Amino acid sequence: MTQVISIKVNGVDRKVTIKDNELLLDVIRDKIGVKSVKAGCWRGECGLCTVLLDGKPVKSCLVLAVEADSREVKTAEGLAPEGQLSPLQKIFVEKAAMQCGFCTPSFVLTAHYLLSVNPNPTESEIIDYLSGHICRCGTYEQIIEAILDYAKQHKQTEKATAQKAK
Amino acid sequence: MSFGSAYLTLPDFEYVKPKSLQEALQFIDQHKDEAEILAGGVGLFAFMKERLVEPRWVVDIKAIKELQTLRDDGSKGLTIGAAVNMNQLLDFAPIKEKYKALHDCVSLLSDPLLRNRSTIIGDICEALPYVDGPTPLLIFDTEVEAASVKGTRRIPMNEFIKGVAENALEPNELAVAVHLKPPPENSKSLFLKHTSSSEFSIVNVAVLCANPSRPEARTVRFAYGAIAPIPKRVHEVEDLFKRKTPVPKLIDEAIESIKKSAEPMTDVLAKAEYRSHMLEVLAVRAFRRLLGS
Numbered sequence: 001m002t003q004v005i006s007i008k009v010n011g012v013d014r015k016v017t018i019k020d021n022e023l024l025l026d027v028i029r030d031k032i033g034v035k036s037v038k039a040g041c042w043r044g045e046c047g048l049c050t051v052l053l054d055g056k057p058v059k060s061c062l063v064l065a066v067e068a069d070s071r072e073v074k075t076a077e078g079l080a081p082e083g084q085l086s087p088l089q090k091i092f093v094e095k096a097a098m099q100c101g102f103c104t105p106s107f108v109l110t111a112h113y114l115l116s117v118n119p120n121p122t123e124s125e126i127i128d129y130l131s132g133h134i135c136r137c138g139t140y141e142q143i144i145e146a147i148l149d150y151a152k153q154h155k156q157t158e159k160a161t162a163q164k165a166k
Numbered sequence: 167m168s169f170g171s172a173y174l175t176l177p178d179f180e181y182v183k184p185k186s187l188q189e190a191l192q193f194i195d196q197h198k199d200e201a202e203i204l205a206g207g208v209g210l211f212a213f214m215k216e217r218l219v220e221p222r223w224v225v226d227i228k229a230i231k232e233l234q235t236l237r238d239d240g241s242k243g244l245t246i247g248a249a250v251n252m253n254q255l256l257d258f259a260p261i262k263e264k265y266k267a268l269h270d271c272v273s274l275l276s277d278p279l280l281r282n283r284s285t286i287i288g289d290i291c292e293a294l295p296y297v298d299g300p301t302p303l304l305i306f307d308t309e310v311e312a313a314s315v316k317g318t319r320r321i322p323m324n325e326f327i328k329g330v331a332e333n334a335l336e337p338n339e340l341a342v343a344v345h346l347k348p349p350p351e352n353s354k355s356l357f358l359k360h361t362s363s364s365e366f367s368i369v370n371v372a373v374l375c376a377n378p379s380r381p382e383a384r385t386v387r388f389a390y391g392a393i394a395p396i397p398k399r400v401h402e403v404e405d406l407f408k409r410k411t412p413v414p415k416l417i418d419e420a421i422e423s424i425k426k427s428a429e430p431m432t433d434v435l436a437k438a439e440y441r442s443h444m445l446e447v448l449a450v451r452a453f454r455r456l457l458g459s
Contacts, residue, residue, distance in 0.1 A: 042215065044280055047279060057278075057279045062283065064181065
């Protein structure tokens with residue numbers, strides 16, 4: 001069956017015509033044109049197709065597009081205004097937490113979510129939380145370092161703001 | 167879809183999203199085997215991509231209020247609805263405090279992203295030998311609540327899995343919830359597993375123990391899974407641990423009894439001999455941890 005669904009993608013309301021058996025992954029890439037969401041394994045193993053669905057990270061190769069009807073999807077493009085990088089993205093660049101870059105948007109998204117629920121994760125919490133992601137270049141060390149660094153910087157900024165407020 | 171390969175796309179089906187349990191049950195009653203239930207979809211979509219399952223209807227049960235129940239009723243036990251995902255279980259404090267074996271099991275399942283979708287009821291309904299969910303449920307005397315248009319019935323967990331990918335549900339039934347009985351006072355429980363390189367379990371065990379240092383009051387429960395198509399609670403072990411014999415000796419006897427009851431299988435993941443050996447390793451480790459020897 002064909003139907004029209006409404007999805008809010010990175011803050012913009014979109015109406016898309018889809019078939020019931022279409023995956024969210026394919027609709028986001030091919031019909032909405034958001035290309036940071038990558039297709040890797042199509043079976044929930046690599047994590048490249050991660051999106052934030054109503055704020056929570058899911059693998060969009062295992063979600064039907066129709067399930068996202070009337071819901072909100074966020075991708076790496078939505079983390080900062082057009083042409084800018086979010087603070088976390090900047091640290092990924094500074095730490096060279098990538099080689100080919102194919103998996104980077106998905107790592108950034110999941111890290112973004114992790115830091116929003118746990119602003120001060122330990123190394124093992126980061127490793128555990130990213131266990132659904134694969135980086136074939138093996139940049140894990142730098143990715144973990146970038147996230148730890150972000151948490152540290154963030155804490156210092158918070159402290160400074162708190163002191164100023166006093 | 168860009169590539170058009172069977173491996174990447176889902177076969178054609180029609181999606182329905184009932185708003186009430188009654189509506190869902192009527193639909194399933196009408197379409198029976200032609201309808202597949204979608205909760206987390208983690209298993210379902212994998213099978214559909216491989217064309218192992220090609221339903222005419224996919225029934226999404228996530229909008230049904232009754233199935234979102236996650237409730238601890240103290241002495242009456244714990245209820246988990248069919249639409250509750252794994253991360254909700256991990257965030258639910260009573261599970262971590264009282265049903266630790268279940269908490270352990272869920273925290274080791276797949277990864278945090280898939281756990282935002284997958285469900286414990288999906289896990290047990292899939293009934294594949296390598297699923298972990300049934301094993302901790304066995305030590306909490308769990309019952310599966312099955313509903314159809316004719317009413318509901320409760321199926322004990324140890325009768326729910328019938329074989330590889332076979333469960334005790336009738337084609338017109340929906341597993342709506344699992345009910346766990348409260349663990350004995352002062353009890354502790356844990357879950358351990360050993361996986362193949364592909365992260366599928368080849369052995370898992372769940373153990374519960376109360377009053378480890380007082381033989382007459384000691385309660386021990388043991389279940390294993392993933393070594394054969396049907397996970398099993400080993401009741402023989404439970405009386406054995408009531409004896410005054412020193413604990414290390416009791417563990418030896420328990421292992422013997424467990425190995426006697428087990429019929430490990432050889433499949434693509436592991437050989438029977440290896441499963442049998444690892445069953446012993448995990449069981450000893452779990453008993454020692456809870457019985458403190």
